[in-house]
Amino acid sequence: MKITILGCYAATPRTFSNPTSQVLEIKNHTFLIDCAEGTQVQLRKSKVKFSKINHVFISHLHGDHFYGLIGLISTFMLLNRENDLHVYGPKGIKEIILLQLRASGSYTGYNLYFHELVSKESELLFEDEKVIVKTIPLQHRVYTNGFLFLEKNTERRLNFEALASYNIDKLYFNKFKQGGDMVLENGVIIPNAQLTFNPIAPKSYAYCSDTMYTESILPIIEKATVLYHESTFLESESHLSDKTMHSTAKQAALIAKKAQVQHLILGHYSTRYNNIEMFKEEANTIFHSVHLADDGKEMEFI
Amino acid sequence: MKITILGCYAATPRTFSNPTSQVLEIKNHTFLIDCAEGTQVQLRKSKVKFSKINHVFISHLHGDHFYGLIGLISTFMLLNRENDLHVYGPKGIKEIILLQLRASGSYTGYNLYFHELVSKESELLFEDEKVIVKTIPLQHRVYTNGFLFLEKNTERRLNFEALASYNIDKLYFNKFKQGGDMVLENGVIIPNAQLTFNPIAPKSYAYCSDTMYTESILPIIEKATVLYHESTFLESESHLSDKTMHSTAKQAALIAKKAQVQHLILGHYSTRYNNIEMFKEEANTIFHSVHLADDGKEMEFI
Known part of the structure; x- marks a missing residue:
């Protein structure tokens, strides 16, 4: 599972920083999460193949999370894209895009398919044999969703050494991956546990931006492998985070701790701060595994 | 009169090139002409003060000329702008912007004032005591206007040496600038020509993008100081320029020659060409004073 940060600063694009957009590569999918102005250039800089992006998830209709979408859709058009494109986002997004195309x-x-969201409950957006995507309802000034990307339970891993001793046809291997036992010709049963190892634990990525501190998300993001939680401010500016319905680094860390996630990524920093290391320091007082998002940064979780 | 090219390539933003946007500084005005995605970052790179921009002129509603406008308007908002902002552009632009703000x-x-354009004739958009702005109706796939920026006739320049010999009150200087004669106490008239020099010739900038070759613009842009004329293609791709209603470098030069302008700036190059010098070479076969636009380039005409 690999996360590429295309932009992670709040508010406005600047010479050397970009507003929110990320690419999540998970189980052969390349998901684009939010799409601020400049995203298509950031995609080029990060060498993400445009043709691999078939699903775009937009958290909310503030400009620093979606003003780049119309440009990306237009560029796909100019590049003679043929694949379907699915856009998931708040109700209203379809009208905004189609008005400009017209x-x-x-x-x-x-x-071009729009999946417009209105529910205040977590809902299933996407599912195939390997991945599930659900919304994480957030609390912000406008209707906002985070997104939970879940790998499905993976198959048991074959113990080739054990299997070799039985000289068995490969046709049965799929059955063993699903947990089935082996029945020998003499009727003897070899239990699955002797033929396979436990599957690799499925990974998950919970993306939460923008939001104020809200424990309502805990049941949804519980034990996620990686949580991205916005931290627009430090505690010293908590009066601003309250007022604007954003979070502080400490609050993001509290959510990470209470949700018992493995790793926390911070981002959506207000441009008032010159040194983002302060966000890590503040979060580390609450939670151990804190990573700082930064434009162009790639993070792989194995 | 100074032109700053923020972006001058056709179609899509790329890692090292930007679609169309320019800043024209003329007689204390800072006019923004077109506003593709990434314009606000390009403005920062060129160190143009955001607060000086009070008028934005949008030629047409293709994305590579206006997708950056909503972001710029939002950023002005975040920067607590107080000045009025005037946007001139094709009918429909107001709905697109307001829908996104809502x-x-x-x-x-x-x-925020919108001046929506529908006329197919040249019309006056702006006038104050120093500058006039008019539309230049162009021929493209959608409704498109170029813009003509004209300095007004400037004042006569005082001949201080001559004036000193008369020891006259400065209160009269303004009268002389307007062409008035001096009447001495003894009734003798000193003609204005002995007190002043001819005014500096007023300058003008004609911006024409996007358009196919059309001589209908000649009477409007005649004898302009500087003509910016799109040249998306070279003559070797004239089949494409015909099909897409764009121009070649040669056609741009022909317009420059027939309109008897002083200087021609080429731009809006298709990204298929690796070397823009070829545009200059082609245009130079027809017209002598050819300048190549390029991102970040500043051109001053005195």
């Missing part, structure tokens, strides 16, 4: 006399040569 | 639950603390 004004330019354009239409996409590919199928 | 979706984000935002409103601008400054007055």
Whole structure:
């Protein structure tokens, strides 16, 4: 599971920093999460193949999370994209995009599907045989969702050494991966545990931006492998985080601790701070495994 | 008169090139012309003060000319702008911007005025005591205007040496600048020509992008100091320029020659070309004073 931070600063694009956008690579999927102005250039800089992006998840309709979407959709058009593109985001996003496409006399040569969200409860957005994506309802000034990306329970891993001693047809291997036992010709049963190892634990990524501190998300993100939680401010500016419905680094760490996640990534820093290390220091007083998002940074969790 | 090219390539933003946006500084005005994605970052890189921009002119509603406008308007909001902002552009631009501001639950603390254009004839957009701005109706796939920026006739320049010999009160100087004669106490008239020099010739900037070759613009841009004319293609790709209603470098030069302008700036290059010098070479076969726009380039015409 690999997370590439395209941008992680709040508010406005600047010369050397970008507002929110991330790429999550999980089980052969390349998911784009939020899409601020400049995202397509950041994708190029990070060498992410445009054609691999089939799903875009937009948390909320503040500009620093979606003003780059119309440009990306247009560029896909100019590049003669053929794959379907699915956009998940708050109700209203479809009208905004289509109004602009119509004004330019354009239409996409590919199928563009909008999945508009209105629910205040967590809901299933996407599922295939390997991955599930759900919303994480957040508390912000406008309707906002985070997103939980979950690997499905993976298969048991074959113990080739053990299997070799039985000289068995490979056709049965799939059955063993699913937990089935082996029945020999003489009727003797060899239990699955002697033929396979436990599966690799499925990983998960919980993306939570933008939001005020809210424990309502804990049951959804519980024990996630990685939590990205916004920390627009430090505790010294908690009056601003309350007022603007954002979080502090300490609050992000509290959520990480209470949800018992393995790793916390901080981001969405206010541009008032010159040194983002202060966010890590503040969060580390509460939680041990704190990572700082930064533009262009790639983080792999094995 | 100074032109700063923020971006001058066609179609999509790339790692090292930007779609169309320019700043024109003329007679204490700072006009923004077109506003593609990434314009606000390009403004920062060129150190143009955001607060000086009070007028934005949008040629047409293709993304590579206006997708950066909503971001700029939002950033002005976050910077607590107070000055009025005037946006001139095709009908439809107001709905696109306001829909997005409403979706984000935002409103601008400054007055935001839209001047929506529908006319196919050249019309006056702006006038004060020093500058006039008019539309230049262009021929493109969607409704498009170029813009003509004209300095007004400037005042006559005082001949201080001549004036000193008369020991006259400075209160009269303004009258002489306007062409008035001097009447001495004894009734003798000193003609203005002995007291002043001719005024500096007023300068003008004609911005024409995007457009196919059309001689209908000649009467409007005639004898302009500087013409910016799009040259998306070279003559070797004239089949593409015809199809997409763009121009070649040669066609841009022909317009410059027929309009008897002083200088031609080329831009809006298709990203298929690796070397923009070829545009200059092609145009130079027709017209002598050819300048190449390039991102970040500043051009001053005195």
